[in-house]
Amino acid sequence: MLWTIVPLEVVLEGSESFQPAYTEIIRNNTRLVVEELGKNSAKIIRVISSNPIDYLNPAIQPGNIILMNNKLKQPAQF
Numbered sequence: 001m002l003w004t005i006v007p008l009e010v011v012l013e014g015s016e017s018f019q020p021a022y023t024e025i026i027r028n029n030t031r032l033v034v035e036e037l038g039k040n041s042a043k044i045i046r047v048i049s050s051n052p053i054d055y056l057n058p059a060i061q062p063g064n065i066i067l068m069n070n071k072l073k074q075p076a077q078f
Contacts, residue, residue, distance in 0.1 A: 020045075025068065030054045034066070042068050 002011060022033050022045060030049050034042035044064045047054055054060065 024048075027060065027066070030057075030060060032060060034068070036068075037065065040067055040069070041065055 002008075004011065020035050022035055023042070025032050025034055025042075030047065030051075032044055033046040033048065035045050036042045042065070044060060044062050044066060046062060047060055049055065058064075060066075
């Protein structure tokens, strides 16, 4: 629910054209969903793990920028 005086058309402007390209990778035995930013960097979008400690690791929290190498890339399963 949005509590704003801004018209809904203005708030949602451009949301139809947003097409993120997510990739699923495994880093240090933890599965991550990332959005590639460039050739060797990516932004962490989601952590997929059954280990609660993985969610407390500040190095792999969503929003962090990580360096990638091409061998770690795997296609996303969405």
